[in-house]
Amino acid sequence: MTTIATAAADWIAHDPDPQTAAELAACSPEELDRRFSRPLTFGTAGLRGPLRGGPDAMNLAVVMRAAWALAQVLKDRCLGGSHVVVGRDARHRSDEFALAAAEVLAAEGFDVLLMLAAVPTPVIAYTVRHLPAAAGIQITASHNPPTDNGFKVFLDGGMQIVSPSDSEIEAAMARAPYADEIPRAAVEVGGLRQIHGYVERAARVRRSTGSVRVALTPLHGVGGEYALDALALAGFDDVHVVEDQFTPDPDFPTVSFPNPEEPGAVDALLSLAAAVDAEVAVALDPDADRCAVCVPSPDGWRMLSGDETGWLLGDYILSQLEPGPVSEAALVASTVVSSRMLAAIAAAHDAQHAETLTGFKWLARAQRPGNTLVYAYEEAIGYCVDPAAVRDKDGISAAILVCDLVAALRDQGRTLLDALDALARTHGVHVTGAVSRVVDDAETAMMRLRATPPRELAGFSVGVEDLLDRRGQQRTDALVFTGDEGGTSIRVVVRPSGTEPKLKSYTEVRCAPTDDLDTARAHAEKLSRELIDAATRW
Known part of the structure; x- marks a missing residue:
């Protein structure tokens, strides 16, 4: 038998979930090769992948091995026996995965707090920081499709993990026992005090007084009740919700993709906002760590860009x-x-x-x-x-402050x-944009762009900074093109996607301060379109 065939047979024999074991047993050799040749690795703060059998996806075996690996890393840092917090959103199998992770950590000697209900991801970050705990796990895939789930890890005062913690956990996963041989110990659920603490703290970000009329959607995620409680505590009692998107639903039935930034995702919210004459509309993503803001304008409701809300x-x-x-x-x-x-x-x-x-x-x-x-x-x-x-x-505390x-x-x-x-x-008109382009190989595309960088963009002579030339935490695989002429400047950042074969480009045009904003914005938007057009050809 080949190495992968042997690994697959062993995995199937020791899979604690009969359903994924049977699924793998029915796979062709080619499919098993795909699933076992590249195990899940830590991306943004954790593991994330489709719900199916094998080491390249999210399933009970992967979750147990990841929890066991985290336990080993914590013990190697002399943190054995510490508090660890485990939470979950409302995605498919999140409750099962959270329980398994908590029981594995308990069996490894940790004092585990397993949240009694599905919670927003910020609740876990808050609890790790204020309990305090040595680590936190949130079972979530954020705004990914309904077929996905994930395993997000917090360390260091409730912050997402960075290197070398991610590679240390991956290395421990590679040497983990078979999943059905990893011990589990019973845990009790709790966390009501921490949930109340989070909601009360979110409400206290207010600086002013008085209520406003708000339209709100959690996009079938877990943020709805928590956001309503925090808004009420903060003095906002005129809140209208998109009813058929309010109850958590892992299938996200009313949207094609559960991301507020996706076209059509907030259509129901904007219809509600117009119907109730709201002053502001807010959409949370499914785990409520992100927040989209929509406002009435002379041309109807529109969503602010992330940068616009960020400036405000x-x-x-x-x-x-x-x-x-x-x-x-x-x-x-x-x-x-x-x-x-x-x-x-x-x-x-x-x-x-x-x-x-x-x-x-x-x-x-x-x-x-x-x-x-x-x-x-x-x-x-x-x-x-x-x-x-x-x-x-x-997303919840941001919504309060908005x-x-x-x-x-x-x-x-x-x-x-x-x-x-x-x-x-x-500060001048700033117009930002972004575009992704599918490529055969992102690394090769970046090498080609480095070898022959553009010298001119949208009529501007541009210089380039290669962020691979930086040292320390500022070093990354990205190129920054900048140009300036007559009080107008342009900037384009190009980087490969960390998860897909794509080049991602982020553009910005800045015009000098002026009272003629209409003219400046029209000029900046024209240049922005030219920059995006150029980026689509790289």
Whole structure:
């Protein structure tokens, strides 16, 4: 027998789930080769994959081996017997996987808190930070399709794992016992105090008073009841929900893809918002760690980009700080693929700004000597508005702060769009965009782009910075093209996707500050289209 055939036979013989064992036994040799040649690896904070048998997917055997591996890594760090938190969302098999992970950790001697109900991912990040716990696991696939699930890991005060923790867990998984030989011990469920603590803390991000009319959807995820409770505690009692998307449903029946950024995903929310004459509409993703904001405009309802919401929240948080030593000690952070405007906003408030690599595992760790992180965001509708409580993106606390800002602006006779106009007049119009292009091999495509980089984009002469030339945590596989002429600047960041054969490009055009915003935006949007068109040909 070949090595893979032997490995597959052993896996099937020791699979603790008869259903996936039977599924694997019926696979062709070619399919077994595909499933066993490339096991799941840690991507953004954890494992994520389709629900099916084999080491390249999410199933009971993989979850048990991952939990056992995490236990070994923690014990190697002299953290044996520590608290560990295990939670889950409402996806298919999440409850079964969470129980198995908790029982494996308990058998390894850890003091395990298994959440009594499905919870948003930020609840786990909060609980790990405030219990405190040595680690946390959330069984979730965030906004992936309904056929997927995942195993997300938090360490270090409730932050997503980074290297070398991910590779250490992977190495331990490779030497794990057969899944049916991994011990399990009974655990009791709990966590009500921690859930209440999270909801109460989320409500306290408010700065102003008064209610606003809100339209809300959790997109069939777990955030609905938690968001309603937090909004009520914060004083927002005029909340209208999309009824047929409110109850958690792992099949996400009313949307083709459970991601607020996907076309059509918030259509029902916008219809509700128009019907009830809402002042703001909010969509949470299925595990409620991301938040999309929609606003009424002269042309109807529209969704703000992740950058636009990021600017508004960053400016609002910094505006609440006492000028002088307090504001000067404040740090805000955004990623290398996000807009440059947050840096300008920070400078205007005498605060500091840090740029990190993509993902909240890096944003949560943003630091400068003598500064305290007060806010971080990424363009993919992720916001950390209370880092002292949740050191990760948190859609519920972000939604509270958005509603709070709407109330504060309304008291001034202004709207979120007015606030965006004010930022543009001060810091210049910024127009951002993004595009993904399918390629045969992303690594080869990046090599080709490095060998023959463009010298001109949208009529601008451009220079290039290769982020592989950086050292330490700023080093990554990305190219940054920049150009500047006549007060207008362009920027394009190109990187390979970490999960698909795609090149991802992020564009930004900035025009000099002006009171003629319509002309500046039209010019910037024209240049943005040209940049995106160029990126689709790389």
